[in-house]
Amino acid sequence: MKTSSFITTQKPLGLSHLFSRTITAMATIATLWLALAGDFAHAVPTIGGPRDPAPPRPLPIAGDNLGYFSVRPDLRKCASPMCGGVFVQRVNHLTTRCADGKIRPECYVAGVSLETLNLPTDQEDSVQVRVKNGTVLMKGHLTVKPFSPLNTPGLFEATEVWLAATDARPSGTFFRTLDTGLVCIAAPCLSFQEYKLNSFGQNEIAGVDLSLVGAGEEQLDSAHETLRSDEGILVAGQHKVVSGPAGEASALVASQFYLPVHAGKPEK
Secondary structure, three states, X not given: OOOOOOOOOOOOOOHHHHHHHHHHHHHHHHHHHHHHHHHHHHHOOOOOOOOOOOOOOOOOOOOOOOOEEEEEEOOOOOOOOOOOOEXXXXXXXXXXXXXXXXXXXXXXXEEEEOHHHOOXXXXXXXXXXXXXXXXXXXXXXXXXXXXXXXXXOEEXXXXXXXXEOOOOOOOOEEXXXXXXXXXXOOOOOOOEEEEEOOOOOEEEEOOEEOHHHOOOXXXXXXXXXXXXXXXXXXXXXXXXEEEEOOEEEEXXXXXXXXXXXXXXXXXX
């Protein structure tokens, strides 16, 4: 009996066929990876997804809170410009760098420029009277005119002016405060934000009490309206603890508050 064997041979794979099979394999791996990734995404819910509430809206951030100064009238009797200006001091700090570069508790300036505020003449005159009386807070910087003689008093260039509600002397710490609009079901509610002036400190508080300042009804109405704006109001005061069904929280009690000066808008 004859035996026979049947032997098959295969031709070597061509480059084009090998490339096609490689692409097919890669596509298969990618499909499997996407499927596994989809299963993992469904297995682990993410914040803000359909199973979780949306994250809360960030609290509004007020503008730059640096560069604020209090003002004190100069009552000395001597010739201008060495006398007759005002003294300025960085709020919430014990020292101030003056126009000559020296560090002092406060700095004398021969005048205050309101040019950048673009106020009408009558309004600028009115604000300058308040500056002379020291019943303002100002944002700006001290400077010396170019080519001024040695020891020439500096000037203060104001970019913002805030008018005090009354003539009462402020006490405590100076803050920018605003109403965030947060509504709670129980008090105390941390619906106000405070920003310490000339600092990066900020905090949530349960309220701003303006009742001890002695301001008139029109000023108080304007203050509460401005509290709800992006710039808020400036307040000097101290904290107290308030309590309610939701526990205890800190609130700010004002010794003085300040409203912003805007061109063409009458002062309260």
